[in-house]
Amino acid sequence: MQKSITKIALAGSGNIAWHLANALKLQGYQITGIWSRNFSNARALAESCGSVACEEISDLGKSADLIIIAVADKAIEDVANAIRGFDGIVVHTAGSVSIDALKDFFKNCGVLYPLQTFSKGTPVNMREIPFFLESSSENVSQTIKQVALSLSDKVYQADSHQRILLHVAAVFAANYSNLMYTIGNEVIKSSGLPQEVLYPLILETARKAISGDPMKMQTGPARRNDTTTIEKHIEILASLPEYAELYRLLANLISKKYK
């Protein structure tokens, strides 16, 4: 059987690193070190989770069983290269980076991808967040599954191809829906009415989408193929031509989908 790990080091001090380090600390893991490109960020995170900030990345693995690389996607390989020789398990947390980015450097490696939008100041219920795991071996798999299950009730296996699809889905469902909220807000501002008039609608739409199939919950002029209203809306967006064009494109997408 694989050994249980107790000591974890983290590379990174961004939103994911911040939430993971603090959640792991709460679950009784010892956070043995934090390294970040920006030392003062590493120190702030280390203080928040009873750890120490490492000045030299090569020191990061010193007494750790597991190193979590939670840095920008494009920096993952550089970090992996800088800690090569570490003989524990190394995982990254990225949706769209293959496990192969680590396999060249480490015998025991994997991926621990939490599907959520993190902000430093905003607490999240970690137990509800789906974690997606990939591992270089069955032993590694068992070990990082134990870590993931200590944080969350929703732990799945997903290979690198599935994970990138997950990330794409998340971009649409979260980043792009947020863009739609932002555009809605801008339009509201132009009407002189307060932005909170949109809040019940935003929440209700999200609630409906997760209560069943959002495809079946679609409403609005495009769903009804109400071309009179669509044209009125595009006309009133004349002063925001980019949004007028986007409105038409999305209306056409919906009309086609429900034909």
Place this chain on the structure above:
Amino acid sequence: MQKSITKIALAGSGNIAWHLANALKLQGYQITGIWSRNFSNARALAESCGSVACEEISDLGKSADLIIIAVADKAIEDVANAIRGFDGIVVHTAGSVSIDALKDFFKNCGVLYPLQTFSKGTPVNMREIPFFLESSSENVSQTIKQVALSLSDKVYQADSHQRILLHVAAVFAANYSNLMYTIGNEVIKSSGLPQEVLYPLILETARKAISGDPMKMQTGPARRNDTTTIEKHIEILASLPEYAELYRLLANLISKKYK
């Protein structure tokens, strides 16, 4: 002072008519009649709110103080024409139809526009729903404000221009965000993972958006200008070319916005 109204008739048996009739009944109004293009729908709605279905639309106003026209936008003028001569107040409930559509037919008219996505089976908290009012006179304004305040704590005045902007904002914030959820779901399905893995992300994104300015809450590859990830995502969407194109367009919109 305007007289208080107690008797309300409704034209329409769709989602808005259904929710309004039942909410008004609960507030003690007498629903004197329901007319719908589809008589059996009118009868079903009438039964649910202790009213009667009218076979002839010309009978709808018989003992009512107020008629609410809650039909498809393009049918509003036909209904108004069919009940012309009614000497109470007539309002419609549409976001994108001007009050002028009623002014030709009625001296006392207005608009009562609830900004929410209604489904027949889904209960809503009417008190939270913003209602937007427009009126042909101060007297009518006072009367329909009384009706609106009996249903909701969020009652605003908005002229026809503001109301159409509200409707456009709602299309982006609700209909188009729902399209983003739908696309996210389709991508998840193609990965073989269960769609509920997206739910926490959808809810959290909506919650964040209403806790402040969604513009500031934007995350994701386009927000970080992470072109490597963006290109990977567009590549993996090759089998869904419409979504690949949409992905790029929205990524470009975000990149420009945050430059």
